[in-house]
Amino acid sequence: MVAVYVDPVDGRAYGLDTPRWRSDAGRPLMVSAQRGIARDEIETRERSLWRYHAALPVDIAHPITLGEGCTPLVEREWGRHRPLFKLEWFSPTGSFKDRGSSVMLSYLRERGVEAVLEDSSGNGGSSIAGYGAAGGMGVRIFAPASTSPAKIAQVRAYGAEVELVDGPREASQEAAIRASDETFYASHNWQALFLEGTKTLAYELWEDLGFRAPDNVIVPVGAGSSLLGCWLGFRELHSAGQIERMPRLFAAQPRGCSPVVAALSGERHAHAPTIAEGTAIRSPLRLDQMLQALRETDGAALAISEEGIVAALRALCDRGLFAEPTSALAAAAFDELVARGAIRDSETTVVMLSGSGLKAAETIRSLLS
Numbered sequence: 041m042v043a044v045y046v047d048p049v050d051g052r053a054y055g056l057d058t059p060r061w062r063s064d065a066g067r068p069l070m071v072s073a074q075r076g077i078a079r080d081e082i083e084t085r086e087r088s089l090w091r092y093h094a095a096l097p098v099d100i101a102h103p104i105t106l107g108e109g110c111t112p113l114v115e116r117e118w119g120r121h122r123p124l125f126k127l128e129w130f131s132p133t134g135s136f137k138d139r140g141s142s143v144m145l146s147y148l149r150e151r152g153v154e155a156v157l158e159d160s161s162g163n164g165g166s167s168i169a170g171y172g173a174a175g176g177m178g179v180r181i182f183a184p185a186s187t188s189p190a191k192i193a194q195v196r197a198y199g200a201e202v203e204l205v206d207g208p209r210e211a212s213q214e215a216a217i218r219a220s221d222e223t224f225y226a227s228h229n230w231q232a233l234f235l236e237g238t239k240t241l242a243y244e245l246w247e248d249l250g251f252r253a254p255d256n257v258i259v260p261v262g263a264g265s266s267l268l269g270c271w272l273g274f275r276e277l278h279s280a281g282q283i284e285r286m287p288r289l290f291a292a293q294p295r296g297c298s299p300v301v302a303a304l305s306g307e308r309h310a311h312a313p314t315i316a317e318g319t320a321i322r323s324p325l326r327l328d329q330m331l332q333a334l335r336e337t338d339g340a341a342l343a344i345s346e347e348g349i350v351a352a353l354r355a356l357c358d359r360g361l362f363a364e365p366t367s368a369l370a371a372a373a374f375d376e377l378v379a380r381g382a383i384r385d386s387e388t389t390v391v392m393l394s395g396s397g398l399k400a401a402e403t404i405r406s407l408l409s
Contacts, residue, residue, distance in 0.1 A: 043097030045069040045232055048329060056098055059151050061220075061230045068325045069232045071097045076280030077243075079251050089139055089240040095276065096143065096236055103146040104175035106132035108139055109240055113248045113390070116359045123374055123389045124254070125361060126245065129396035133194070136241065136266055136394045137167035140228055143237030145171045148226060154178065156226035159216035161209055161262075161317055162191035163395050164228040169200035180223060182216040184209055188317065190399050208311075209320050229263040229325050235272060238265045242273025245390055246283065253283040255387035258377070260369040260394055261291035261300055261341070262319035264330040271333035287390075289339040291330065292373035293319055298343040300330055315403065316349055318366035318395065340382070348372040350407050357408065362397035365404070370394075 045054040047063035048070050054060055056071070063069055074097055081094040089109030093100070111130040115122050128136035145168070148156065155178030158168045165181040172179035179200035183192060184207070195202055205212045216225060228234045245254060253274060259266040270289055277283045291300050296312030297320050311322050324330065334341060344352075349365055352372035356363050363371075370391045377383045397404050 041075055043074060044072050046072050057151070059148050059153060059224065061225045061227060068230045070329070071232045071236055073279075074276050076276030076282060078280065078282060079247070082247065089142065089237065089244070092240050092243045095240070095243060095273075098147055100146045100150055102150070103142065104149065104171050105142055105146075106138070106171070106174055108132055108142050109244060111244075113245070116361070118355075118374065119378065121378060121383075121385060121389070123391050126241070126390055126392045127361070128392060128394050129363065129367075133167045133170040134396040134399055135163035135167060136238065136392070137163045137228060138171070139240050139269070140234035140237035140265060141167040141171040144226060144228070144231050144233040145175055145177065147233045148224065149175050149177060153224045153226075155180075155223050157182065157216055157219055157223045158226055158228065159183070159212040160228070161212070161320065162187050162399065163318055165200075166191055166194045166198075166399075168226060168228065169195045169198035172200065173198040180219070182212040182219075184212050186317075188400055188403065190401065194399070208322065210322065228265060235265060235268050238269025239273035239276070240269070241266065241392070242270045242277065246274075246277055249388065251282065253277070253285065253287045254390045256288045256290060256377075256383055256389040257392065258290040258292060258370045258373050258389065259392045260316065260319055260366050261293055261330070262321040263324050264291070264300075264326050266392060266394060267291050267330055267333055268326060271337070286337045289333055289337045290373055290377065291334060291339070291341040292369035293341060293343055294349065294369065295343040295345050297322060298341070299324060299327060300334075300341040301343045303327060303331055304334065304341050315346060315407065316366040316369050318364070319369065342373045342376055344369050344372045344376070348375075353404065354408055356393070361393060363393040364395040364397050364400045365407070367393040367395055
């Protein structure tokens with residue numbers, strides 16, 4: 041099966057030999073559906089997401105890797121439940137974004153791209169900067185001026201050029217697109233190979249759980265790369281006959297910025313500042329695909345109050361789990377789903393903790409003092 045870029049709106053296909061970040065119509069692309077893999081196709085000697093290289097749409101001879109993937113899955117008591125927490129902050133730059141960065145930048149470098157630019161509110165920029173440094177690539181990051189200083193410091197430490205942009209999160213994207221005539225726009229929101237990296241989260245959970253799917257997966261959602269990655273990966277596994285059913289996927293968003301929740305309910309949503317800065321995206325590019333993922337899996341999207349995020353953050357810390365506030369969204373959503381009766385004691389539920397609390401240590405100190 042030859043993989044191609046596909047515009048999900050008009051169906052137009054483009055070859056993967058030439059890197060693209062959007063279609064001729066100006067829309068974000070996906071990669072055509074892949075066959076999925078069986079357990080005997082896992083490269084078990086490889087201790088990183090590259091153990092699932094057979095599931096990727098392109099062959100990469102020399103990947104840029106720092107050992108991303110293979111993150112812990114730990115069980116903790118949470119009321120009368122015992123959810124499983126996927127600790128994605130064990131990734132080399134401190135967040136799940138490393139999955140996408142490793143695959144996307146490896147693909148781009150093998151096709152002759154030597155320098156990239158990206159826009160990010162923090163973790164994406166840190167990840168692209170880190171993997172760019174590891175791969176000997178030039179990196180330029182556009183970030184909101186309000187981004188956590190710790191995240192900007194990390195980007196600069198990797199040697200990337202940083203441009204801070206006043207205004208909302210979308211202003212950084214607009215600035216990056218204006219500069220894309222000069223340098224390839226390796227956006228974790230636009231470039232389809234990034235999602236091919238995040239889909240390894242689904243393959244890894246399948247392997248973590250003895251080659252079965254969990255009942256539920258809860259992820260914090262801004263641009264949706266973790267949600268879409270899980271959807272793509274589990275869909276491939278289901279198509280390949282490796283799992284009997286898809287897990288239900290749940291998207292957690294802050295109440296002040298919850299476009300996915302609003303789209304599902306048909307209501308308008310307001311935009312307000314949130315401590316979950318990684319999800320503060322008012323108009324996600326792949327909204328239609330996110331809605332499809334939730335509907336196909338009988339999932340849902342939940343809007344969490346700022347107080348609910350702080351309460352979940354404290355509960356995580358009480359259990360030794362030091363996650364950034366964005367990650368606490370998923371834990372708070374678990375509480376709400378239990379209260380609704382949507383999740384039962386007997387079910388296997390994975391709560392994804394997407395980033396390290398060390399990236400927002402001063403904010404956490406202030407919130408929990």
